[in-house]
Amino acid sequence: MSGNQQVSRESEPAAREPAARRSDATRAAILAAARERFAADGYEKATIRAIARDARIDPSMVMRYFGNKEGLFAAAVTIELSLPDPATIPREELGRTLMRHFLSLWEENEVLTALLRAGATDAAAAERMQGVLREQLVPVVLGTCPDPAQAPVRAALCASQVLGLALTRYVLKFPGSVALEPEQIVDWLGPTVQRYLTAERP
Amino acid sequence: MSGNQQVSRESEPAAREPAARRSDATRAAILAAARERFAADGYEKATIRAIARDARIDPSMVMRYFGNKEGLFAAAVTIELSLPDPATIPREELGRTLMRHFLSLWEENEVLTALLRAGATDAAAAERMQGVLREQLVPVVLGTCPDPAQAPVRAALCASQVLGLALTRYVLKFPGSVALEPEQIVDWLGPTVQRYLTAERP
Incomplete structure (x- = not known):
């Protein structure tokens, strides 16, 4: 049900750190663009293509990192209700x-x-x-x-x-x-x- | 907002009646197929293609009669709550x-x-x-x-x-x-x- 999961870049050896940092930055840029698009356009209208453009990245990279739109949405959007005790x-x-x-x-x-x-x-x-x-x-x-x-x-x-x-x-x-x-x-x-x-x- | 509306076939002269009847039958077949598909698959998954196949008709005819999927849904699905007095x-x-x-x-x-x-x-x-x-x-x-x-x-x-x-x-x-x-x-x-x-x- 959970789709193709990639091993997190963070778990790679320290020798790969520069690449890992680049990867983290890419991932963060995609997530930031996705949060803005999902909030502004809603889930249906926000396209992978538009999110990729906002993040200045190729759409195929978004798919590589997050599998599909649902996966991107799930990763981008943290729901924290902060309900009172x-x-x-x-x-x-x-x-x-x-x-x-x-x-x-x-x-x-x-x-x-x-x-x-x-x-x-x-x-x-x-x-x-x-x-x-x-x-x-x-x-x-x-x-x-x-x-x-x-x-x-x-x-x-x-x-x-x-x-x-x-x-x-x-x-x-x-x-x-x-x-x-x-x-x-x-x-x-x-x-x-x-x-x-x-x-x-x- | 309401898209391209076609003049109803029913309003054509009596001389065209056989064609009008064929047209009514086509329309009715599409609506019947649409009702079943929407009920079985839900709105998102029911495709124009599948509905056209069920009605044994070309998908382009569905578009010609109803414009798009929303229009077809609106025409196919009558919501009658029959609320008590x-x-x-x-x-x-x-x-x-x-x-x-x-x-x-x-x-x-x-x-x-x-x-x-x-x-x-x-x-x-x-x-x-x-x-x-x-x-x-x-x-x-x-x-x-x-x-x-x-x-x-x-x-x-x-x-x-x-x-x-x-x-x-x-x-x-x-x-x-x-x-x-x-x-x-x-x-x-x-x-x-x-x-x-x-x-x-x-």
């Missing part, structure tokens, strides 16, 4: 605090919208989103939901509301969703997230 | 009833998943989803929310939860979402939809 938040404020946090992430970070677009059509991007959920949201939910065994389900319920808002507001651009002020979204969706996190049962 | 449902059951209705639509109808995938990357498909919301969901919400002026916002809030569930369960396939039984989804999400439809304020 629930232990530091009054329990009755969990839903609103998390909702406000997610909303400011989405408002500021077009990469999240690009990942959502990619996840809708590409299995590798969908797997990355599963990874973000598993590694970053489930641990937070573990500290808030009544039964730890339910953490994956509670996290998925929260994700359904947070991603649904992102989908309707930033991707599908439903006028009724675009019209909402951020604090109105927190007022409406915060209690929903609160319930998915903390309610004993539905 | 809220006047026939006890007020406290609105959220659960609508949620159960949406869920059975999604469980049975792969076209909805295809439209969601398409809407994430294609502006024409996103506009179609806006149309479904405006023409089919907003009228239902008008009969349930306290202030008719808020109907577009209330409908968008409901859509954020319903489409978010569809996204996480059918497209991204988050294990915690896939694991839920339909009735568990109704238990968890029904009260959310109820609140978006009927609450005086957040």
Whole structure:
């Protein structure tokens, strides 16, 4: 599933260091160009050709380093939600605090919208989103939901509301969703997230 | 925006009827093949070439009738939510009833998943989803929310939860979402939809 993986240049002997440094610089230039293109154009419209041009490199080199567009996207885009520790938040404020946090992430970070677009059509991007959920949201939910065994389900319920808002507001651009002020979204969706996190049962 | 529109064959004089009938039959064959392909393969993977082959027709004819893949999708796929009339449902059951209705639509109808995938990357498909919301969901919400002026916002809030569930369960396939039984989804999400439809304020 993971495609053709190359051994990292960093693991080569010290004698190759100048070449390795050149290689690192090339890789870094491609990744920087990819991040800008994916953020500006979205996943679908950002082409390998345009990214290569931005990085002043031949498109075949991009393929050599990253295999394909999905591989480049996965390497270029690190999703760091930086979710707050629930232990530091009054329990009755969990839903609103998390909702406000997610909303400011989405408002500021077009990469999240690009990942959502990619996840809708590409299995590798969908797997990355599963990874973000598993590694970053489930641990937070573990500290808030009544039964730890339910953490994956509670996290998925929260994700359904947070991603649904992102989908309707930033991707599908439903006028009724675009019209909402951020604090109105927190007022409406915060209690929903609160319930998915903390309610004993539905 | 709407591309090159052809005058409908139906509007030609009666003398041309045999040709018009052939044309109608071709059009119908393409649409039938397209519906099956979009449902089976999803929007992205369904190709004009494969649809033309299924319809036993040249791909150039598909383009001549429908312009491009988006145009074909829009013509092939009619989204009929058949939402229940809220006047026939006890007020406290609105959220659960609508949620159960949406869920059975999604469980049975792969076209909805295809439209969601398409809407994430294609502006024409996103506009179609806006149309479904405006023409089919907003009228239902008008009969349930306290202030008719808020109907577009209330409908968008409901859509954020319903489409978010569809996204996480059918497209991204988050294990915690896939694991839920339909009735568990109704238990968890029904009260959310109820609140978006009927609450005086957040």
